[in-house]
Amino acid sequence: MALGKYTQIAGVIKPIVAEYTQIGGVIKQITINALGIGGDIEQVPVGDKYIWAGEIDSDRMYGIDDNYSVLDGWPLYGAPVVDPMDVACDDEGNSYWACAASGGKGVHKIALDGSITWSDTGHVATVTAICVDLDGNVYWGDAWGRVTMLDSSGAVQWTKIPYGSGVYQVNALAIDYSAGQLYAAYGTGGAGRVYRFQIALGNGAQVYTLAANILSISIDEGTPSLYIGDEDGDIRKISTAGYVYWTQSKYGEIYTVRVGHDGFGYFANGSRGDVGKFTLATGANVWLDEPAGTSYGVAVDAFGNVYSTHGAYGSVNAVIRKNNSSGVEQWTWQPYVNCEWRGIAVAPGIKAAGFG
DSSP: OOOOOEEEETTEEEEOOOOEEEETTEEEEOOEEEEEETTEEEEEEOOOOOEEEEEETTTEEEEEOTTOOBOTTOOEESTTSOSEEEEEEOTTSOEEEEEOSTTTOEEEEEOTTSOEEEEEEOOSSOEEEEEEOTTSOEEEEETTSOEEEEOTTSOEEEEEOTTOTTTSOEEEEEEEGGGTEEEEEEEETTEEEEEEEETTTOOEEEEEEESSOEEEEEEOSSSOEEEEEETTSEEEEEETTOOEEEEEEOOSOOOEEEEOTTSEEEEEOBTTOOEEEEETTTOOEEEEEOOSSOEEEEEEOTTSOEEEEEOOTTOTTOOEEEEOTTSOEEEEEOSOSSOEEEEEEETTOOGGGTOO
């Protein structure tokens, strides 16, 4: 890992993702650093914003900045990195991709310049979910129910198939980094499961079942609690032992649920096309954006800005969208109409990816 800043919160070491100061009695977020150079005050950028998103069908993987300018070395397409289903990122500009198409089944670590750092290939099933922790370890799940841990160099540490090959598909993963645990959301044929793995060796246990496919999962800090989204459009807050605190219907299909650095939840509900922000205490909506088209992926930056993927293949609604922390749309971007956007990630990552 690169040298960073850390602090202790409730007994847990946390990376500092933003800095603050008090101006006129109000806490303000610092957006620049300033340094005296040669007697002059010079501005030093706090950090760049990187957004990663993948399109299936057009088989393109994009890295863009916050003005949706494409980064040097991107987009990537063609073997071996084709048909990206999911993406995660770390705090050093690296992105991690789960790919699905024939000849491209596998996991790839891609540097900021678009070069492939390493690949884990030869998979027998579509890789459907991916996340990365603060040590650079990578976790992936596939359509046959496998969950695998790779170290930071891409070497396999363990592989587990808790329900047997082909029984349930892994739809999403979330890390409780401080406790050394990984949670997987499974779902096939109207049956959903949440399974907990111990990161050290991969041993684990089932913690929750549901009579619906569980499509997404995220985790907050503290106790902690899990947030799961299903094919019937419901989001549930549950304990790590499977106790249900609340259920909120958002309709559609909850393809993605996230917990942001700001202590709020976010979701995309598939065929409804909505993107929403909700309170973790009750699940009630803070705001709801209802654009045309479908919605699939959601990523939240350290300032509460929300990036989401939308639309079906060939649709004018097939865009990446940015909303600010109040839900106001900032921009939409469509580089290529014949696409179907799926996963999206934004630096410095999300709580469910171990950054929080």
